[in-house]
Amino acid sequence: MQDAVPQDQVRIGARLVVELLRINAEEPVTDKIRLTPQRTRHAQAVLNDYLAKIQSSLLHTDTRSRVSDALVDQCSELQIALPIAAPDWGGILLLDALFDQLQTQRAMDAEAGAWFACLRLLTVRYALADYSFFFAPQNLLRRFLNQAYLTLLSSTAKSRTLYWDKLNQYAKRMLDGFQGNVAVVNSICIEAQAWMAGQSEKVEQIEERLRLLEVTKRKEKVAEPRVVQEFNRIAAGRHLPPEVIDFLLGEWRRSMLMMSMREGDDGPGWKRQLRTFESLVELCEGCRDDAKRDGYRGFYQVLMKNIRASLISVSSASTAMEQAMEPLELVLTALISGAVPPVAEVPAMEVPVTRVVEAELDRVSPKALEAIEQIEEEDWLRLKTSAGQYELCKVVLKASGDDPWVLVGQTGKTVAKKSARQLALALEGGVVQPVQKKLYWDLQLDTNLGNLRESWIEMREQLNRAAELEEQKAEERSSSRIEDLLQNSSLSLVDHDHDQAELEAPAQGPQSGADDVQNEADSQDSSSGEAFVVPHPISEEELSAALAAVDTLQVGGWIAQETSEGEQRCKLAVKIRASEKMVFVNRLGIKVLDIQRQELARLLVHGAVTILDTGAAFDSTLERVVRTIQKEKK
Structure with missing residues (x-):
């Protein structure tokens, strides 16, 4: 694999992927494997049999290898070399390299690495059966x-408890059920997608509550000094009835803070509020x-009406409003x-002071600080714990x-609150690791195919330059022959145009034939991918799994659909059981999708739709974890 990453990522389609994998097909280290330009049914069947045998032996011996x-080992005893299409061999080598790289990543602990290793051969077999794994991010297994x-980036016990058993179950079912039919794997992937979406719902609700709580605290930190300053300006040192003072220090102060x-x-x-406050104090003093x-x-x-309108702390609770207003109304009516x-003197409120603790300022590099500033909300980080494990947050x-910043783990528990500077220092110290926005398989496949595309473009340019050079040499030879004939001619009148046409015709003939051959080759190249990229019809098993996943969607659940402008998230607003119609809206409440249950299931199988949040009650395992966290907070 090449290390260079193409600057301009382009969308690589099915046919181009076939050519890129062909370039990646290095010559096998044994003569028992023979690379062929195209697939044949017989050769493909033999290859599938050998891969199935390897899969069976791996299940019994629990060994993992490239x-x-x-x-190569399986074919060592063959008398006749096993024919393998070059793109297939290139795909095998590419996936082997990606799995090898995954095993060496610091992000993967031994347990997670072993989980991925057991799926190596299954992934290769699946990808050879469905080439969309290489070029389509919406591929279900991908x-x-x-x-x-x-x-699995999170290695703590709590995070593993949530998902580990389920991931192992899904992997085992794939390994046991896959016999070359991608529908088996796809149906399990759809089921897993729906289950994971259900687990994320309550965690996301907890995340949102924590975010709002932190935002409220920060606003309160700014608003509190302002409220105290205005309160002291208007009322401190004034002589008012005790009932009025209690009202001002109670609900009125809370309402001022909220406003x-x-x-x-x-x-x-x-x-x-400030004008009403001033009027209230003026009335209390003026009535004397x-x-x-x-x-x-x-x-x-008018004053009482304004006070009620400004008392927003109890505006939604009529009973609390009356309890707050009744003593005030009685004393004001008496006045x-x-x-x-x-009367009593209104005490001055103490102005909150932010305490500054002197500390040695740690230097942080601008590069680390810039890397942290590029992180956005909803991005993921890995934090190293004191036990040496990693928590995904x-x-x-x-x-x-x-x-x-507020960082929340997979269980919904607040993991850390660190400033950008502290996170930058942690980044330099290896305690914080940003997680790529594009996850491993998307990132690595796009990068490696992009690098192969650069090589492919360079090869084509070299071929074009060679063809142009050959054409130039042919023209020079033709011109030389014409000049020799004209000089040796004894005719006084020569039809130069006719002679030149006759002489040029043979020179153009071979080149024209070469062009025809090249055009035919281009035509073959354009259709060569069809043998490798064959769309399979939706099976009953896939459709059944997709329908079950669609049925888990409740009103309020979220999906993501692929559009020409990229991914669009929409929420289920209406679900009509009688007609099986489902209506989805965007975040503004505008209808963006009106679809039948069956059609949505088909889109789910094709990967054009992803379930993000079912909107239903979440799994009891996660519920227990969240309840435990809530008890710990109490």
Whole structure:
């Protein structure tokens, strides 16, 4: 494999993949394997038999090796060399290299590496039967391996508890059931996709609650000093009835804090609250003056209406609203009526001060800080634990400045709160490892096929240059012959155009024939991929698994569909059981997909649709883990 990564990633289609794998087909190390340009049914059947024998021996001996090496060993006793199509051999070598690279990755511990190793031969056999594994990210097995890779990046006991048993079950069922028919593997992958989507639902809800909680804390941190400052400006040191003071220090202060967090210091609601606050204090003090009291009677009803409108802390609870307002209304009514209730001085609220602790400033490289800043919310990181294990966690909230980011693990538990600078230091120290947005199988297949494409383009350019050079030499030879004939001619009148046409005709003949051969070769090349990329019809087993997965979708569940503009996420808004119609909307609530249950299942089999969240109750295993976490927090 080449190390260079093409700068411009292009979408590689089915026919081009065949040619690229042909380039990747190095000559076998044994003469017992013979590479052929095309597939034949007989040779393909023999190859499948040999791969099945290898698979059977691996199941009994539990040994894991390169598929290419196993084939060489299996063919060592053959009298006649085993014919293998060059693209198939190139595909085997490519997947062998990717599995070898996966085993050497730091991200994979021994347990996870062994899980992938047991699927090596099955993946090779599947890919040879369905070439879409190489070029289509929506291929079902490829998606399953990507999801498993992401899941197994976390090596802690809690994270493994969630998924390990299920992943082992799916792998065993694939190995036991696959006999060359990709439908068996696809149906299991569809089932796994639906199950994993169900597990993620509650965790995502926990993540969202944690994110909102952290956002609220940060807004409160900014809003609290503002509320205290305005409270002290308007009421501190003033003499008001105790009932009014209790109201101001209670629900009114909470409402001011909520409004300040919601609107900041320039919102209309916040400004209205301040004016109402000032009017309330003015009324309480003004009613003690007999000359001014009558002027406040007409204003009283408007003031009470404004107070109720601004009391947002209990706006959704009528009982709590009445409990908060009743003492205030009683004392204000008494003041308006001429009563003189006792008063007390309003205490000044203490302004919260952010404590600054002196510490030695660790230097962090701009490169590490830049790498951290490029991480977005919903991206994944691996954090090294004190026990030397790794915890996979998602960036739920990305903060700015020195505010902490919120990282949540696969169980929904907050793993860490670190600032960007702290994460950059951890990145330099190897404690933090960013996870690529494009997961292992997509990244490596795209990279390696992209590199092969560069080689293919270079080879074609060399062939074109050689053809142009040969054509130029032919033209020079033709011109030389014409000049010799003209010089030796004894005719006084020569039809130069006619002679030149006659003389050039033989020179063009071979080149024209070469062009015909080249055109025929191009035609063969364009159709050569058809023997390797044969779409298979949807089997009953695949359709049954897909329908079962579709039936797990409840209102509120999410899917992702492939469109011409990329992946589009949409939520199930309506599910009509009688007509089996399902209506999906985007995040704005606009309908984007109206589809029948059967058709959605077919799209699921083809990989054009992925279930992200079933919207249903999640598995009891995860439920127990989440409940344990919640108890620990209490």
